[in-house]
Amino acid sequence: EAGVTQSPTHLIKTRGQQATLRCSPISGHTSVYWYQQALGLGLQFLLWYDEGEERNRGNFPPRFSGRQFPNYSSELNVNALELEDSALYLCASSPAGIGGVSYEQYFGPGTRLTVT
């Protein structure tokens, strides 16, 4: 079974540009999560999509946005890039939860975004 895939592996942008990161969840998983891991920091929750809807977002400015497509893949867009946006962006997926049962999140390898 294929795991979570992310593209591109590396992305280099200049300040002020826009970046688009892509994620394909594990087959059968309907939830996609985005996390940012800046150097020396833990994973910071960015966004959660389920069934095409944004369910929750973390404490990030509106220039971080995304969407989930009908096939459950997802896109993260970062507008007006700033130097501090340089980080590893991780995508995770999980099956739909029923009755509040927790499911582990399965992570992709990440996209390393460098803003110069």
Added chain:
Amino acid sequence: DQQVKQNSPSLSVQEGRISILNCDYTNSMFDYFLWYKKYPAEGPTFLISISSIKDKNEDGRFTVFLNKSAKHLSLHIVPSQPGDSAVYFCAARTFPGRLFSGSARQLTFGSGTQLTVLP
């Protein structure tokens, strides 16, 4: 405000000995805890989890202990192997209440502990 804290950024252990990784939390609404392992250039891999209604969960060499009164959990690896060298993250989830409440399955991660197992 860090709700999940891993106060030791690094830990070195001799091969064959026990590794103990610690995690503290402040939010009493957390009901489910997970440990992830991360190798360089890879995404975190789920390792083991524990529900707040339990105090211990074991899976092979890995055991997670939860002390709710102290808001503390620990991961024990016995015996430690060089292949266990990685960054370990603890994570916690808030009981959702409703399935699609805003925080239903959002995980809050600690900052990680780099474990090095020496041969």
